[in-house]
Amino acid sequence: MKERHRRSRRSFLLRALAGTLAGVLPAWATANVTAGRKAGSAEGDLEKIAALLSGKTRSTWVFAGDSITQGAKHTHGHRSYPEIFAERLRWELARVGDIVVNTGMSGHTTRHMLNDMDWRVGQFRPGVVSAMLGTNDCARNQVTLADFEANLRSIVAQIRAMNAVPILHTPNPIIAGKAPERASLPEYVTVIRKVAGAENTILVDHDAGWNTEMQNRTAETVYREWLNDPLHPNQRGHQQLAAALFKTLNIFDPAQPTCGGAYYEGEH
Incomplete structure (x- = not known):
């Protein structure tokens, strides 16, 4: 008893x-x-996104990060990669009921995001959360590599606890000679890949894509065409970021304007 x-x-x-x-x-x-909840997998998460895109249930897609995600200033008035994604999703893929929210904030790090998860992500009850961070974490060692890894793992865990699909991005390469305070960025990129592999999350590897392009066309040419300053992509750079995301999610279609196709529709 x-x-x-x-x-x-x-x-x-x-x-x-x-x-x-x-x-x-x-x-x-x-x-x-x-x-x-059980941890997800990159393959399973891609299947979930495919199901979201083909289903009738509306969803919210949250983009979180720093000034690159925010698209502040350096796009010359053109669209940032989250805005290009919204055009692809809500117009070209006809998911007009879906909502795309951009909570990227200039100057922010993984620490900022962790301290603000409910406001920046949780309040929107997202189905998918895209996070690109690291360019500020590495600046003058604001966030150590060990803390950066722990923060990323916590961010992924909290996104999964929201029953949302996490997407991690590596940031684009920078001109380290003109931004020496961020010369350690490649080490942070390595950590992002490590966390994505360990946590089995979708990874959009912009760093690898840009470096391949630089091997084919020289770094000077790519930086001149795709960057607005030593760190920030211009409008063409943001188009490349968007294209890499589309290819990773298997929604790239070269005939569509957001993927590089023509916008012009004839005489008027």
Whole structure:
């Protein structure tokens, strides 16, 4: 009798704890307290995105990151890669009911994002969360490599706890000679690849794509065409970022304007 009473009381306390957490934390933060979700996989996440794109249920897509994601200033008034993605999704793929939210903030690091997850991501109840970070983390060692890795893992875990699909990006290469405070960026890119592999997340590897292009056409040419300063992509650079995302998600179509096709539709 006493043992049954102890078990009953323990069960009551656990339920009370879950209820208390639910009352003071956002729903996504307590999801694994009540449900114990299993980690996803990159292949499975690509299948989930394909299902989202082919289904009738509307979804919210959140883009988080720093000034590159924000698209501040350096696009010369043209679209940033999240805006190009929105055009591909909501017009060309006819998912007009979907919502694309860009919460990229200039100067921010993984630490900023972790401290602001509910505002920048959780409040939107996303189906997919895209995160590109690292260019500021590496600046003057604002975030150490060890902390950067831990932060990225936590970001992925929290996105999955929201029942959303995480997408990690490597940032584009920079002109290190003109931004020496960020010369360690390649080390942070290596960590992003490591975390994506360990956490089995979708990875859009812009660094690899840009470096391949630079091997084919010289770094000077690519930087001149795709960067607006030593760090930030211009409008053409953002088109490259968008194209890499489309190819990773298997939604690239060269005939479509957002993928490089013609916008002109005839005489008028």
